[in-house]
Amino acid sequence: MRFSGNSKTSPRCDMAPLILLAMLLLAGCDRNPNGQAPRPTPEVSTVTIAPQKVLLSTELSGRTSAFRIAEIRPRVNGLIEKRLFAEGSNVKAGQILYQIDIAPFEAAFNNATAALAEAQAKLPATRSRAERYKNLLRHSALSQQDYDDAASSLNQLLANINSLQASVETARINLGYTKVTAPISGRIGKSSVTDGAIVTAYQATALAAIQQLDPIYVDVPQSTAEMLRIKTRLKQGLVDPEGKDHNKVSLIQEDGTPYPLEGTLQFSDVSVDPTTGSVIVRLVFPNPDGEILPGMFVKAIIKEGVNNQAILLSQQGVSRDSKGNPFALIVNAENKVERRDLILDRAIGNDWLVTSGLAPGDRVIVEGLQMLRPGTQVKATPFTETKTGRNQTADSGVQTSGRHEGGR
Template structure:
């Protein structure tokens, strides 16, 4: 009997397998076809112009309104110090007493010599007048009269010299009382009772600083100064007469100083090492809270930009080069990229100098992975459901499960 060929059934099997794969393969391809993605939902903020007061924050240090270094004007011995270190002193108050005895003796001596010279004056004057009459009658030689007249002039000159000597001695005696030239707070004393001092010595006895008002010196770059002048000239920023020179102060610990100051003047010389000029501000300091040498920050009011455009900071991104840009939604609800020129940060917004116009819708939420030209579903940020609204609660409420736990 003939053996059956084991490969005779192969064509039938191959046909069946091919039909199976074609049937189920087509159905799987239909199921795997990608469905159309829904439009991305984004939140936007519509740009509009508004009046914004511009200010600049500069760092600087405080300095005393007036400073006086106390030095003796005569040589002598300090008898007593008449003030408390660190206290407030008044103008004219005696601070040190130098031993006055030698100066009193010098004054007495000068006054005695002056009195002696004045006592000689009447006799010398009468002699000169008598000799003059005798010369006119040829009863006395001319030489004798000339000698008497010269003697009278010498006495008068001696009196003038001695009067100046008396005045000098009186001034030096007054200098033994070292007084305060200004009112203010006095620091530590460099000498004690019994110290020997010399006139106009290099080391000051003490230093007085007037702290009310007080200066604040802050540097401003010339580039910033020129930029502000250009804005004023173009009319972009209008200085306000009342507030243009108004200045606020922030202390070292970050607390604002309660009293406002004013911009006094701007220096006319540029520091070549820093490229900046010094702005001098003046602040009232009635309680002495601000001390010289403190590091502070001054907030200077520049003016008002009546057509400012502010964009939220979350709506601004930067490219790999660090250049700022924003994504906006155009009239066709397509994403468009705009390069921006930013001026400064004001609170949580950026002040835009160039790149945006009133009416532009800037994407502030949902901008991740968006590309220019993408069609989006834009919703104004202020129209989104609030956190406590029914719509928001319904969106946040989890879906109920069926009986099977699905």
Template sequence: MNAFTRPLSRWCGLSVLTLSLFTLAGCGQEKQGPPQARVPEVSYITISPQKLLLAKELSGRTSAFRVAEIRPRVNGLIQKRLFTEGGDVTEGQMLYQIDPAPFEADLANAEAALAEAQAKLPSVQAKAQRYGKLLTSESLSQQDYDDAASAHDQLKATITALQAKVATARINLGYTKVTAPISGRIGKSSVTDGALVAAYQTVALATIQQLDPIYVDVTQSSAELLRLKERREKGLINPDQKNQNAANLIMENGKPYALEGIFQFRDVTVDPSTGSVILRLIFPNPQAEILPGMFVRAIIKEGVNDEAILVSQQGVSRDTKGNPYALVVNAENKAEMRQLTLDRAIGNQWLVVAGLAPGDRVIVEGLQMLRPGTEVKATPVDQGQTAQADARTPKSGEGEK
């Protein structure tokens, strides 16, 4: 072997050795096989029924308990306005003074005419009585007696008419003092001193509104009324005797009103344009915090669900059609799909009507890419976190599906 062939044979030997090592490494990898799939870890909550007071939040507007539009009952000139605009007035308080002079004169004339007629009555009455006695002795004609009796009756009728005229004049004189028919808060005046007003005119002089208590009129769909009736008939909701007619209020700024109101009545007619009915509530309003025309939200108690099933909203998903479902851990520790029927949202939870049962383990964590039928490693959610979530959840059911 010459000097040229020795390096070449050394290089060939190294190549064969390297190829052998790669071959052995490849054989070792083929013997190991594919890695085993990791079992997904999930966390669940156990469904436990609970007693729940259900309520419905409805929007509406406020209106005054009583409204009185002040109008004059006689024609005349306003002498003086006797109230402060925007202030409180009491029933019977004098608001306006209409010039009474013409009405005082009418009353004086009517009283004078009545006095004149009453002064003539004794003479005419005595004459009629004398003619009656003379008629029996045949010393007086029947016609003379009839004339005297007729004059007496006519004078009595005149006195009655004049008495009515006096009463009318006295009433009209009283109408010159325009008083408040109800107690409440009065608005701005449409007239000033010196204005000429007409009896029962179209434009009111002012308006008084009684604000304590105050009405709250809210609307509820007729379909919701039918659903509520169906739930009660099926026993899903039982009337709450203690809070059956109670209601709460949320003001325009989102803050709850301190005082509790009561449900008064539900209208008997459905509005065809909206498909809803009006519910009237009454709330005490001693500080006049609620003003007529405010937009508010009322929380009305519907009843009590003794076996309510609540599930965290993070445990409810929706399919491509928008139908809600949940994944539960079955007895074989596999994820199982349950189609749900939801009633409404209550805080951070859903009220479930159908699809879950007490004792079901609903998966709330680890839902990403989890498919039904997949074996899972399930652990319960930390009870401390659950208690904190429950504390943040309202005790009464509010809101809609």
């Protein structure tokens, strides 16, 4: 067996163990005592809470109803000669709607007039005889009985004339009732009778109905709890009335489009419905073009007043725990995450109106909420709203609502 003449080890081979040892030492320095690599500081986006002036309003659903409704009924018996209106058209007060056969009523009027004229023709002679008998009685030229008979005949004739005058007036009124007129202006519906129908005075079935649509009523139910909350806010000075426009209300139609004209709050009912715990609030809206019809489902926006120190928080900054209670995560002065339980009043656009839980100057986390826990050190940057950021926040499970919270 032969050996090489150079028995020294190669320098490259001597350095390999040293390099391996240095790499192991560096790797050990990069790990924490638990053997895990340190996590980077989470980055979050925040909004700083600042009070602002907000007009508070309540959205209530209800239905419309006609301002006035008049059911048309005949006042005399007779035969309908002619219907004088178009169904579904607008009619004016005093317009003739139906013509009842006039002939029998003209005859009755003429008969009453003739009877009155006959009685009035007898009056001068009867009165003259009574006065003459009275003079004769003074001179004892006539018995008392004869004078009493003459005076009684005069009084009887006068009473008969009064009765006949009343009969003439009744016949005249009935003659006028043959023209069935509209008591109010408005839109008339379908007719329940046709030409040639026999009708009776004040019958149960209406001939037609007229509805006045301008203005028009909107009746909306409001819970007594919400009504009391509004009164409490006003008493505590949390809400200031809106001045002369405080009673102005807006309307949203069935298709979701806003009604262009404003209405007014007329009154709130004085009795509470025991089944629903609500009262009816009646609103009045102008309806010159007849766009709103009775029975339509609408939403009314009633102004409550102005909150001059309202705290609004974007809905994407509100989370809910397993019980559904709302809370927000804020960044405190030490740049650590802190939980704040919230009391929400209502949704205003894309924001929540916060009643309790936040104060001016708080930095609320609105992005980067995933996997955050109270006490976590974070790096906070101001939030810049972008469509992408909003969509990502919505996907993270933040709940939104358009209704009143009324508490936590």
